Amino acid sequence: MNNEFTRVLSLKSEKALNFFLKTNQYKNIEQPVYFSFDSNLNYVKEKIGDKTYKDCLKEGAQPEQLNRLNYELLLNKDGHYATRPVMMANPYLYYFLSRELCREEN
Incomplete structure (x- = not known):
């Protein structure tokens, strides 16, 4: 078992954004495995x-x-x-926030 963790702050901006646009980061409540928001978040990313x-x-x-x-x-x-x-969180607003946090300047 590998217990290494990668710090979000050490990721490049695009990788950090992709990290935040995963179901496990978007929600903090326990739900069944089939409750995935990946396709919703990817749709928002493509649309915006x-x-x-x-x-x-x-x-x-x-x-x-x-x-x-x-x-x-x-x-x-x-x-x-x-x-x-x-x-x-509204997925569109969540995307805007994640994108802002993951900008190169930040």
Whole structure:
């Protein structure tokens, strides 16, 4: 078993971005293996590409002023009727944040 870890800060920008665009980095809740967000995140990456954040917004729209921008999931808490809400980041906003963090200058 290899216990070596690679630090994200030591990765080149493109490799770091690809690291963040994996299901295990996007979500921090335990879900079945078949819940993969890789294809969703890759779709967002292809759709947006190098467009700026402002180019992707509709005229006059500001995400901080919108309700229900992120996804709220209800997870079963005790196997019966108790649930707890969990928020998942909007994949488009997550991509913009990841891309910004992984820029060469940063």
